[in-house]
Amino acid sequence: MSTDISRRTFLKGSLAVGGLTIAVSMGPLGTRLLNASQDPQALKVFNPSIWYKITPDNILTTVIGSSEMGQGAHSALSMILADELEVDWKQVRTQQGPAAKEFINPFFKLQITVGSSSVRAFYDTLRQAGAAGRSMLVQAAAARWKVPESECSAELGKVKHGKSGRSLTYGQICLDAAKLSVPKSAPLKKESEFRYIGKVLPRLDIPAKVSGKAVFGLDVDLPDLHYAVIARPPAYGAKPIYFDEKAAEKVKGVVKVASIPMGIAVCARTLQAAWQGRDALKVKWDQGTHPQMDNNFIEKTFMEDLDKPGSKAAGSGDAAKALAGASQKVKATYYVPFVAHATMEPMNCTAELHRSGHQGSM
Amino acid sequence: MISLKVNGKKVKLDLPKDSILLWVLRDHLKLTGTKYSCGIGECGACSVHVNGKAARSCTLTLGEVQGKAITTIEGLPESHPVKKAWIQEQVVQCGYCQPGIIMQVAAHLEAEKNPTTDKIITKMDDVICRCGSYPRIRKGIQTAVQLKRKEVRKS
Numbered sequence: 009m010s011t012d013i014s015r016r017t018f019l020k021g022s023l024a025v026g027g028l029t030i031a032v033s034m035g036p037l038g039t040r041l042l043n044a045s046q047d048p049q050a051l052k053v054f055n056p057s058i059w060y061k062i063t064p065d066n067i068l069t070t071v072i073g074s075s076e077m078g079q080g081a082h083s084a085l086s087m088i089l090a091d092e093l094e095v096d097w098k099q100v101r102t103q104q105g106p107a108a109k110e111f112i113n114p115f116f117k118l119q120i121t122v123g124s125s126s127v128r129a130f131y132d133t134l135r136q137a138g139a140a141g142r143s144m145l146v147q148a149a150a151a152r153w154k155v156p157e158s159e160c161s162a163e164l165g166k167v168k169h170g171k172s173g174r175s176l177t178y179g180q181i182c183l184d185a186a187k188l189s190v191p192k193s194a195p196l197k198k199e200s201e202f203r204y205i206g207k208v209l210p211r212l213d214i215p216a217k218v219s220g221k222a223v224f225g226l227d228v229d230l231p232d233l234h235y236a237v238i239a240r241p242p243a244y245g246a247k248p249i250y251f252d253e254k255a256a257e258k259v260k261g262v263v264k265v266a267s268i269p270m271g272i273a274v275c276a277r278t279l280q281a282a283w284q285g286r287d288a289l290k291v292k293w294d295q296g297t298h299p300q301m302d303n304n305f306i307e308k309t310f311m312e313d314l315d316k317p318g319s320k321a322a323g324s325g326d327a328a329k330a331l332a333g334a335s336q337k338v339k340a341t342y343y344v345p346f347v348a349h350a351t352m353e354p355m356n357c358t359a360e361l362h363r364s365g366h367q368g369s370m
Numbered sequence: 371m372i373s374l375k376v377n378g379k380k381v382k383l384d385l386p387k388d389s390i391l392l393w394v395l396r397d398h399l400k401l402t403g404t405k406y407s408c409g410i411g412e413c414g415a416c417s418v419h420v421n422g423k424a425a426r427s428c429t430l431t432l433g434e435v436q437g438k439a440i441t442t443i444e445g446l447p448e449s450h451p452v453k454k455a456w457i458q459e460q461v462v463q464c465g466y467c468q469p470g471i472i473m474q475v476a477a478h479l480e481a482e483k484n485p486t487t488d489k490i491i492t493k494m495d496d497v498i499c500r501c502g503s504y505p506r507i508r509k510g511i512q513t514a515v516q517l518k519r520k521e522v523r524k525s
Contacts (some may be wrong), residue, residue: 010486076463077463077464078462078463078501079463094506109469130384210457211460211462213462213465214456214457214460214465215457217462217468218456218457218462218465218466218468218472219403219444219448219453220401220402220403220404220442220443220444220469221403221442221444222465223402223406224402224466226402226405226406226466227396229402234435277396278393278397279393280389280390280393302389306427337410350414350465350500351466351500352405352407352464352466352498352500353405353407353413353464353466354406354407
């Protein structure tokens with residue numbers, strides 16, 4: 009799969025509106041920041057991990073590669089940026105970044121959102137990125153007023169000039185700031201000056217999830233979208249010994265039946281038709297590679313293994329001695345079945361194959 | 371042709387009577403706020419209002435709702451006490467089950483002449499939230515009941 013298309017389309021859309029765009033890259037050499045407002049082409053070689061943009065409508069938009077699964081990654085990372093930038097939380101919007109190598113989590117070398125790692129991975133970088141933007145906005149305002157930068161300060165989406173009482177919103181100066189180069193090192197806030205970091209703020213993703221407008225994986229819609237479902241084996245490694253491909257193909261809306269490594273896929277114009285097609289296959293499976301494997305077998309194996317000597321991961325104290333001397337002993341067995349995650353949203357993925365047939369995006 | 375009302379608008383659909391309401395809403399009317407999850411009416415992610423009552427759209431056919439008024443999450447006003455309470459209490463985690471849960475709470479809240487948190491909660495034991503946001507759903511219901519009472523007092 010090539011990420012080029014989604015990235016290109018994304019850049020086009022994201023840079024269409026003028027404003028101050030800062031691209032943030034995290035690599036082996038540390039954080040690098042780029043003013044992408046002036047030179048969108050530079051992004052092709054720059055590979056930003058995260059970006060943000062301040063536009064004349066006074067809105068800060070953050071683009072984040074971590075997935076928002078409700079644990080608050082989008083809000084948390086935006087909070088770090090907004091804090092250092094000195095933006096009012098009400099002015100913050102966030103966008104899901106595309107699947108692209110630029111969004112790789114440096115801890116795991118994958119674009120993965122896992123293990124409460126988003127904040128740990130991006131904290132320092134986002135603070136530097138936010139501080140750099142704040143410094144550029146202050147510089148732009150000072151230049152407009154022809155006063156020294158040291159007389160200006162940023163506060164809640166505005167640059168203020170204390171002596172004269174003048175102020176400019178970030179929206180009013182973002183186009184000026186966009187013409188400046190990113191400072192090599194901008195002063196970070198003191199922790200005592202934090203506005204958002206360490207506090208509980210209303211999450212950015214909640215309003216759309218309450219209104220019904222949030223787009224989940226299964227809600228993605230593309231022109232001429234088809235749906236494929238897979239008839240999967242009921243046992244490990246089972247292979248189909250019979251299926252009625254013709255019957256499935258006869259179902260109205262079914263476009264193609266294909267054998268794939270994990271079963272038999274039925275592709276149709278609607279999900280309902282794909283399901284009907286799958287039922288029509290009437291697949292018969294062989295016993296598979298582990299015919300004895302069922303819940304009882306797994307439980308029995310686990311319980312038997314408990315009686316075998318294990319390997320030591322850690323140790324402290326003397327359990328045998330403590331138990332021998334205990335005045336009260338309690339015995340209980342806890343068993344947790346071997347279960348799948350069973351998410352509310354069925355696992356799904358949307359792929360777009362482009363006309364050339366050589367490129368696609370997911 | 372099957373006629374029904376969706377979110378206040380008259381809709382005519384040239385679809386078989388046994389089409390499932392959920393997929394009519396999602397695929398044909400592009401109202402994707404209503405979610406597909408278990409597909410057998412057990413989890414509540416697909417709940418909508420049919421003539422004001424909460425119903426699971428994954429087990430209803432178009433024939434069964436012919437001529438009726440359907441309200442989806444998109445049709446429930448943003449000023450509705452349940453939606454407001456859900457934002458105020460930050461109920462949502464991943465959010466996938468919530469449109470259905472919001473619709474079910476809203477229907478019971480509207481039906482109760484004298485709503486209380488306990489009365490609504492006893493009607494919510496058949497929904498599933500995989501994130502386990504139940505304590506927040508309870509808080510959301512509590513706040514929605516208070517907002518609703520304020521609304522009634524004002525009117």
